[in-house]
Amino acid sequence: MTIRLGKIGYLNVLPIYHPLETGLIEGDFDIVSGPPSALNRLMDAGELDISAASSIEYARHPEKYYLLPNIAIGSRGPVQSVLLLSQYSIEELSGKTILVSSQTHTSAALLKVLLAEWKVNVKYVSGDATSELKSGKRPDAILAIGDEALNLRYHPDYPHRTDLGEAWRDLTSLPFIFGVWIVQRTSLEKNGEVIRTGCAKLLAGKNWGSENITAMCTLASEDSCLNATEMCSYFDGLVYDFGENEQKGLKLFYQHLKNNGIIDAIPELTFLPQN
Numbered sequence: 142m143t144i145r146l147g148k149i150g151y152l153n154v155l156p157i158y159h160p161l162e163t164g165l166i167e168g169d170f171d172i173v174s175g176p177p178s179a180l181n182r183l184m185d186a187g188e189l190d191i192s193a194a195s196s197i198e199y200a201r202h203p204e205k206y207y208l209l210p211n212i213a214i215g216s217r218g219p220v221q222s223v224l225l226l227s228q229y230s231i232e233e234l235s236g237k238t239i240l241v242s243s244q245t246h247t248s249a250a251l252l253k254v255l256l257a258e259w260k261v262n263v264k265y266v267s268g269d270a271t272s273e274l275k276s277g278k279r280p281d282a283i284l285a286i287g288d289e290a291l292n293l294r295y296h297p298d299y300p301h302r303t304d305l306g307e308a309w310r311d312l313t314s315l316p317f318i319f320g321v322w323i324v325q326r327t328s329l330e331k332n333g334e335v336i337r338t339g340c341a342k343l344l345a346g347k348n349w350g351s352e353n354i355t356a357m358c359t360l361a362s363e364d365s366c367l368n369a370t371e372m373c374s375y376f377d378g379l380v381y382d383f384g385e386n387e388q389k390g391l392k393l394f395y396q397h398l399k400n401n402g403i404i405d406a407i408p409e410l411t412f413l414p415q416n
Contacts, residue, residue: 142332144339146170147180147192149320151287152365152372153214153222153379154193156350156357161342166349168342176244176287177320190328191339195247196318200395203408206323209340210412212347213383215318215390220306221375222290223248223319226299227282231259237281238264240273245286247319248305252284254397255308291375292366306378315390316380324413340413347381 148158160166173180173189181198183189184206193214199206223245229237234256241249249265256263263282270283270293282301285293294302309317322343329336350357358373367375380387388410398404 142335143169143171144191144335145189146172146339146343147183147189147194148172148174149177149180149193149214149287150174151176151222152291152361153287153376155361156354156376157212157343157347157381159357159360160346160349166342166345168339170339170342178244178246181246184323184325187325187327189325190332190336191322191324191343193320194323195245196321196391196394197247197250197398197404199321199323200398200404200408203411205326206411207326207329207413208383208410209322209324209343211383212322212344212381213318213387213391214320215316215380215387216306216310216378217316217380218307218310219304219378220317220319221294221304221378222288223251223284223286223305224290224294225252225282225284225301225303225305226293226296227301227303228279228299229281230301231261231303234261234263234282236262236264238266239282239284240268240270240280241265241284242270242286242289243267245284248284248286250398250403251305251309251317251319251394253403254394254401255305255312257401258312288365309390309394313390313393315393316387317394318380318383318387318391321383321391329413337413337416351381 177195359369362369362372395407
């Protein structure tokens, strides 16, 4: 059986997937790359066996998935690739419109949580910020994620920059988990041994990437506006672990989502069961 494995199409997961894609760690994977929103839809439809996904996707359908332990993607402060870029200060944003990347679910929900805490009321539209800016349009503010955020973060027309990872830490003193790795429960039921082996390979990829992070910074910088030093600074701000503090941060995020009517119930964190 070939495992259908979802990969976020951003540089931040390069350290995890590079050893799998190059054969440094052997595995029988059909890797499907895409933005978080696309992977969420594929997992919801049962078209992937294991995937990185928005943390909000797990909250929406916890009965469909198991969380993969010891691996996530988040930050313990500035994340650099989830940014609110604005022509106005936060205090001046009320009544303005924010263009939200259609590629994100979790970051959009986090923005709504933060603006509610700051008592700022805005309007939201969905779209592609890079295309809008190239056409000459200038939205009041933009929520940019992933590689787009890295490319746009110093745009001269948007002098006010809010790093959502840093804003969450300032609010809660906890890490923020943007993405988790989830396993289809039906896939595990049908092909348990193969799926467990695939999960072990994925975790081995994470460990390999962590041990070779400097080389990964150099490789990632080749396809980015960031040089190797800047890329290392970016990777230094990322969290790939899913320990006690990361789980506390995720649970608190789910509490905020429930309080703001974004999800109906706070899910339990149910991890892949042992053999």
